[in-house]
Amino acid sequence: MISASQRLAAALKGERLDRIPVFCNLIDQGARELGMSIRQYYSRGANVAEGQLRLVKKYGHDNLWSLFYVGREAVMLGCDKINFPDDGPPNVADFIIKTPEDIKKLHIPDDIYSHPEFQEEIECIRIMRKETEGRYPVIAYLTSALTLPCILMGMEKWFKLLLFGPAELRDELLNKCCEFFRKHLAAYKKAGADVFLYSEAFGSTDFVPMKMFREFCLPWIEKDLEGVDPQGMVYYCGSSRLNPVIDAILERTRIEAFYPGPLDDAAESGRILNDRALFAGVFNDIRLIEWTPGEIRSEVKRIITAGMKSKKFIFGTSVIPCCVPETKIRVLLDAALEFGVHERR
Template sequence: MITGMDRLVAAIKGEKADRIPVFCNLLDQGVKELGLASLHDYYQLGEYVAEGQLKMREKYGYDNVWSLFYVGKEAELLGCRKILFSPDGPPNVEHFVIQSYDDIHNLEIPDDIIHHPVFAEELKCLQILKREVGGRYPICGYVTASMALPALLMGMDKWFELLFMGPPDVRDELLAKCSLFCQRHIAALRELGVDVIVYANPFGSTDFVPLPYIIKTGMPWMKQDLSAGTQGIVYYCGGARFNQVIESVISQIGIETYYLSPLDDIATGKQIINGRGLTCGVINDIKLIDWSEEQIRQEVKRMLAAGMAGNKFLFGTILMPYKIPERNIRAMLDAVYEFGQF
């Protein structure tokens, strides 16, 4: 039997399995699979999240599982005391840890993430996933880059203000602390056997900041975040475009997997990567809420025609919105399984 890990390894090597690997990033939908009352209840226990991940992978047949609960978990590890749980959307940070520059000076980075009380349920989830599917299906983890993490700690508007107009010494103090956290988070996930680590950095996209700024200011922080090596790291800009940045990242950092934006041209991205890594074509999964099944089928067909030539290609989603109808999830995956065969 060919496993998801077999497909991923073949794609990385530029070889052919039965089909391309498919990463379908269903998170909040696990609450439906377990019949729980709310997302708040679902995310209270690592056993629930692990069971949801295993059930959804088995149900739909794609190739990965996630240890990620929700992005705000990182803020909780750094002192966030309240997460806002929506009835039909992803949880988000409600309490910002940083309210003043003094809070930056007082921000403490945990030495031991694995045994941190806030990490306890994610640890349980990872242990279950490793036991049940480890080695057969890639286990994915998620870390936020040092340039992006402050937005979870102080809000996007205040972070933009500090980043571009605030005192440089205060900005750099916060970035240094966030980079240390990112490094320790990556180390913890690797120690626990996570296979794929999505390195999320919207500030590595020209949709957020100009390319010269990324190269001059952003790249040194990326290098520091990833100073322990890029094995298993996936470069992801939170759905923002970054075809213009790929060449610089390859040459300066050496990341070998690029999770494109739905707004990036797949053929162009693959041409830039030019066999030096894995290209991940990503569907605009927000549109899956309203698209017809035929529209989904045609979009998948278009994407695979652009990306499959020459191998080293993976089909992916962003973080699938909770409101996508199940029939549309199945339509997308059925189309990938059909057109993604070799």
């Protein structure tokens, strides 16, 4: 029987097994599976592992997430106020950088792997690997140097520093964030994750003009990824579009996979990439709230039909909101598993 890991490995090489890989980003839903509050669920790596394993068994998709919530990095760097809602992802509730002096004081731990706050992630990955024996790729979420300040000082203050300076202070913060990213990546690799989602909101022209992307952001992206083994690295801009920057990223980095935003056109991603790298056709998850089962199936079919013209293609979701009922998740996944089957040659 073909495993999810084999399916992904084949897609990366442009080979065809039974069907395309189907990545489904069910994160907070693990708490519901275990009958726990969001706070309780994320307090232990064992909970997250169990939640992810149950979700994969239930819906049949091809990926396991080691992500707890965006904001864990801030916790590792000293944030002690996280908002845990009942019905959505946890959220940084207080920023550790409030003044320029806080940037100077920001200390990046020498070793993230042995950091007390990383131990639950290690346990989560250990359990997932043991239970699945490598049959499923375990995904790690990593925040780029340019994006990390958003959860350390808030978007508003970060934009001000980024666009108005002072440049020296901005670069001091970025150097520290770059150091954190590289150490965080090393820790996830040591823990046994297989796929590394490089989350770079400022790597999209939805965030910054193309001129700024090329002249300012791209060099920081290069610095983050300098000397990094490209195996398993995925370029991702949150929900923002990335088709306009694909060529630049391919020219300047060794990235081998792209996870576009839901507003990127999968057919266009395929045309730009022309099988030079793997990409996902990404479903706009928010529409699951309103769409009928028929509309969901039709949209899944449209994305997969467009994407499967390329050899290196997977189907994916953005992040499915907690309020989406299980019946609709089932419709989405069943459609992806059905339409993603390769024709026998």
